[in-house]
Amino acid sequence: MPSQVMIEEAPPRRHHAKWSHFSPTKRDSPAARWSQNPPTNGVNEHLRSQITDPRGNNTFYTYDWAGQRRTVDDPDAGTSTTEYDVNGQISQTTSNGGKTVLTYGYDNLGRKTAVASGSDELAAWLWDGLGVPNGKGQITSTTSRDSAGNTYTTSTGSFDTRGRPLSSTVTLPAAVSGLAGTYTTSFAYDAADHLTKATYPAAGGLAAETVTTTYDTYGRPDRLTSTLGAAVYIDDTAYDSYDRLTGRTYGADFDGTGTNAQRAYSYDDSNGTRRLTSIATTTNVNELITERQKDTYRYDLSGRITELREEATGQTAQSQCFRYDDQSRLTSAFTHTLVCANSAQTTTNNQGTAPYQSAYTYDRMGNLQSVTDTNTAGTAALRDYLYPGYDDAGTWTTANANWPHGIRKILHKTGSTTTRTDTLTYDDNGTMLKRIEQPATGTATTIDYTWTKLAQLATVKTTKASGSELTRYAYDADGNLLVRTTPSEAIASLGGTELRTDGTTVTATRHYTSGGATVAMRTTEGTTATNGRLTYLMADTQASTQIAVDATTGTSTRRRYTPFGDERSGTLPTGTDNGFLGKTEDTSTGLSLLGARAYDPYLGRFLSPDPLSAPYRPQNLSAYSYSSNDPVNRSDPSGLMDADQGSSCTNHCEEHKQWVRETILGGSWQQEGDSGVDLNNDGYVTIYPAVHVPVGWDQAQIYTEAFYEKIDELCTYGRDSCADSSGPTDALAVNGAKGNACVAAGLNCPDGTRWGTSVAMAGGFMVAAEGGEGPAGGSGFGGLRTKSSPCAKCFLAGTDVLMADGTTKDIEDIEPGDKVQATDPETGESGAREVTRLIVTRDDKRFNELSIATENGIEQLTATHEHPFWSPSENDWIEADDLAPGMTLLADKGNTVIVTGSRPYRQQATTYNLTVDGLHTFYVLAGETPVLVHNSNCGGRWKLGEDYSKPSKNGASPSLSTMRKRFWKNEAAEPGAADQYGAANIGRMKRGSAPQRQRQDGSWESMELSHEPIPERDGGLLLTPRWPKDHVIMDPGGYRRLPPGY
Known part of the structure; x- marks a missing residue:
């Protein structure tokens, strides 16, 4: 029976919804559901109070008088309580069975300044630091502390007048033996806020280096060059008319002698899908061109990748084939020398380079239930995942067991023989504490995990018969991994530079990015070459490191992955651990460190519940699952929200998600939509940044519910990721949600609704380009x-x-x-x-x-x-x-x-x-x-006729008197020109909502209303909108003065 989604609607003042899912597997049957508080005419009336998954596991929510979530009783993450201060800011949270109590501090402006556990300050943010140029309103330094009390600091040395950081300094404590010290990276920008230069410090055998990015006329990254050996990392970048990347040249273009690489991307524009269809990579060594990659992608009618075909000249042609169930969960993946349309999943698969054959099953809660790997000899190895609520035979027995979506046991089987049994346990937060791997014969391996008070992975201890090994992690104040200490080395991540020491030697690796993608790396590890060894890097559609090309010899290697991110073949270049999704692969633990969470690619599961889980999406009911169980078309590099690979999520996505975590989820806007209460008494209920609904509107609840429903659907990275609607993609999602909600409200959106605007805005006002002739338009x-x-x-x-x-x-x-x-x-x-x-x-x-x-x-x-x-x-x-x-x-x-x-x-x-x-x-x-x-700006110009500021016949600049005469002459040529705004726009300007534009120094100026006598109009006073410089010129009395340095 096909998958279906069913929505049940009750009377207007209460909304219930139910998902019903059907699939061919026996274990999949209806349904997940949630409910809201019954109508009581109170603020909590329409807030979600309970979610029940298809197996009857319940999550409960309670709220305070203002509609702020007070408690969550989650079957995986346990019970947590949140308290708020009088300003609606989070003041305290309690979790982990009451064992973890965090308190939050703010300054007088409501900006977060600290997070503490008892007397231990875990993280701190300093605002408006003294002595930091242009530091007002900025975070000037952050501090974090590990469990041993060691302090890690990140600070900004200065900002420019537009608030852009000009340098960032990381200070590592003495405890990081061999790497302790201060490391500063500086930055420069252009007028469009593009990062143009990054200067890295000398460290680990690498000299200091300034990397420059140049942009094309549309503001897209074009070239990437360096002062280190005059290197050219990217010589050219090509785009098509849809701004899609179509090609890159790695290394300098040359005639005769040299080494570089080229990569080309093709898309399907024949049917409107615009999907990626192929990636080709070649190397050029002294004019000898070698094809290194020729991959072709095929899709089903739902847009899911069904085949990745490799057909590079001189290599074995092969396909990876992917199959899905009716809930878009990956059910099988295998290799074959034939194209997928001509190959069935049989024991004759596992052909080609790095062959594999895997099959996956799931339960109705979104839990991965089994993985079957079949080798080239046809022998199947089964991993059977058992969860609380299931007995050892895999039969469901009871609901509401602790951690119902966390694996409790894994049975490894070959045929009917159990070869190993893994037992897993969790703490009250739902984070994994222990994993015991017991083979049928021999000594068990025990892996112990500890976690920080902020639910970050702190240590991993692996105990075998031969002894124990410990890996430790330290983070900055914003949760980014800063230092990793393994049994063999310590690694510090310092922005674009990574330092390593084995206790004797310090080496460095620098990663270079263009357009959000890592395109090259330079390392001193394993080489004595001056300036280290340079390698060009190419990623797959999920930003995983795929092809590495030696910049000197042109030799290449290719790395392949299983769908859930385990290594199939190939190794990463020496000096880097950036593999699956471009994130750190910790070989000492087997974990991939994906942003906010640690991920086990062998299990295909995270070690802790998703802190931003979206239970209204059925495949996310399992808070440990990876990418809605579709790792081929989706990815989760942040550990917070999975992303559709229609637009491959690279570093740009990560930066955006980090901004969302810090700014939106950190509480920089006051969310009033859940409660429907105007908390700040401004006459509007804020349901989303820049989306405000008038108090008292009778369609407000319908509009709000419809908006949230649509924004959840349209936001690729989840509802919260679109909260910065200044970006074009996010703005499209927000506007689509607003439109959908307006339709739901019967197209009866009131004029007073502050929907935000879709036109180019700056500080809330219209932007006019520098040098333009100012506004010309109607009402x-x-x-x-x-x-x-x-x-x-x-x-x-x-x-x-x-x-x-x-x-x-x-x-x-x-x-x-x-x-x-x-x-x-x-x-x-x-x-x-x-x-x-x-x-x-x-x-x-x-x-x-x-x-x-x-x-x-x-x-x-x-x-x-x-x-x-x-x-x-x-x-x-x-x-x-x-x-x-x-x-x-x-x-x-x-x-x-x-x-x-x-x-x-x-x-x-x-x-x-x-x-x-x-x-x-x-x-x-x-x-x-x-x-x-x-009719916009085409004609109807505000000022017509000759250029009033053009030089006189003798070449001299005209006097103010001459310019005034020319101006009045132009006005007389078009009597209506100065009146084009009409009463409505003049009224808007009187209220301060004037059009704005940016000056060359980066500052902003507003259009002004000037009262001037106009000789050609009977000497009457006319209210005329002008830019400041025009206002000065036309002011006969000279009373208007421009600011110094204009």
Whole structure:
């Protein structure tokens, strides 16, 4: 029977939901469910109070008067209690059966300053450090302490005027023998906030080095170069029109003699999926080109990878084949020399290089129940995972046992013979304490785990007949692994540099990144070469280290993994442990250290429950499971939330998730949505950053539930990861959720709802590019202009425009004097308006093809990416590139239509736009439905005529008097130009919501309203919006002065 999801809805004031899952396996049957508090007209009325998994294991929640979660009784993680101070900040948490009590400190501004356990301060954050340039409002240093009391400090030496850190210093204590000391890395940026330079300190035999990243005209990383031996790590990076990576050149391009490598990526654009279809890697040694990799990907109709085909010249052709059940869980993976479509999973598999054949089963709670590995001789080795609630025969017996999703026993079998039995135990937090591996004959191996008060892995002790070995871990204040001490060496991770010592010699490895991917490493380990040994690194679709190329000889190695991350073949380059997902593989323990949690790739399980588990996703009911049991298409490099590999999650994702953990989950915004209570008395309930619902709105609960449901679906890395909606991907998810919620509320979203905006914003205001001519637009909208594209908001030829008489006309055929239908969406004024100009642009390149749901079905409409459309759901002008599914557009009859999709693309084309007198708007047609657009910056300029600041005939700069005369002459040439804003926009500026732009020094300035006598207008006073420098020039009395250094 196919998998299905069933939602049951009760009366309006209470919402219940139930998932029912069906699959072909006997153990899989309905269902998981949750419930909420019954209606009592209290703040806790709609809060989730209980979740029950398909086996009857219950999780209970309670809340305080403000709707803040007070207690959680979790079957895996035990009971935890959270207390809050009067400001709603977490003041204390109690967990681990009451044995772990943490207290939290804040400064007077509500910023977290410390976490402590009793009198032991575990981590501290210092804000506004004295003597740190531009350090106000910044974390200037952090401190962490290990269980032995050793202190680790990370500090920032200075910030620039835009708050960007210019240096970071890590200080290691004397206890880290051989590595103790201070290490400083410095940074530089460009005006667009791109990191352009990173300077690493001399250490471990590597000299100091400055690595420079250059960017193309679209702000994408292009080249990566170094001062160390004038090295070129990346000489060229190529992208397609969708901004997808299509190729890299590793090492300098050359003619004749040299060594480099190239990698190329191809995608499927034939059916709209845009999926990755192939990766090819070649090396070039003195003009001898060798194919090192030629991988092809195939997918099923659900977008899951079903085959990875390797066909590089001179290598054995082979495929990895993947099969899934109806809940998208991986059920089998095997290799074969045939393509997967022609191969069944039989004992004749295990062909090719590093052959393997594995089969997986799961229970209805999302627990991995068995793994069967079949070798090339056809012998099957079974690992049978038993959980609390199941007896040793695998039969379910009871619910609500402790740790129901944690493995209690593993039976290793060959045929019917048990060859080894593993027994696992946990503490009250659900973290693994002990694993005893008892073979059928011989001495057991015991592995003991200890954990910090912050639930981080502290030590791993492995005891065998030959003796014991201990590995220790230390972290910084934000939970990042800082020092790892194994039985053979100590390793310190210092940003881009990793130091190692065996007690005698210190070596160093530097990793270099471009576009979020690690592309090269340089190490002094195992070599005496000057400046160490340079190796180019290429990752697979999951960011796991896959191919390494020696930068001198061009020889290459390939590493292969099982689906759950265990090594199949190949070794990592000497000097690095970065393997599966690009994360640390600790060979002393067999663990992969994935961000917040330790992961065992042999088991395919984490050692501790997910602190950010999403129980409303059925496969996440098991808090120890990895990537929803689909390790081929998803990954979890943070240990917090699995990611769809549609966009491979590399270092950029990790940085974003770290920001989310620190800023969003750290409490920088006050979440009021669960309670429905306006805690800060601002008239709105904050349900998400930049999403606020008016107090008293009768559809608020429906809207909130619908928003959360959709944001959970759309956010690739989980709901919390989209909380920084400034990024384009996150903004798309947030806007889609807002639109979905608005539809759920009957498209009855009130005007007062502060949905946030989708247009380019800075500090909450519209941004205009430096050097632009300022706003030009109609009511309520400030147009954006740039030097390079003075008229980049237009339409393609053939776009129909609604004329005043109700007919339509292709935009390129419209002439000055024609009349179109125009509307001011804020005042409701509508009528015929004259076209004063047709503007033609020959070189527009960026477009969005919008899909719009009309009465006649889904219709397409193409516009340049910046062209503004009026969106009633957003109550604002929204640029085409920012229109998201669920947003509405205004049609000519006053009704609305819904945006269902947006496809950005690039091509060079001629485009057309109109200047419309008065209202500065017109309607273009999506199929047969007119939608309102703005005439934007194409024409209708704020200042027309000659350049008032151009040099005089003698080449001298004009005087202020001359510039004023020229300005008034220009104003007279277009009498309505200074009035184009209209009353609504002037009112907005009076309230302080003025358009803003960024100056070259990085600071921001607001447009101002100036009162000026204008000779050509009967000497009357006119309220006119101007940029500060224009205000100064036009102020006849000279009363306006610019700030020093403007």
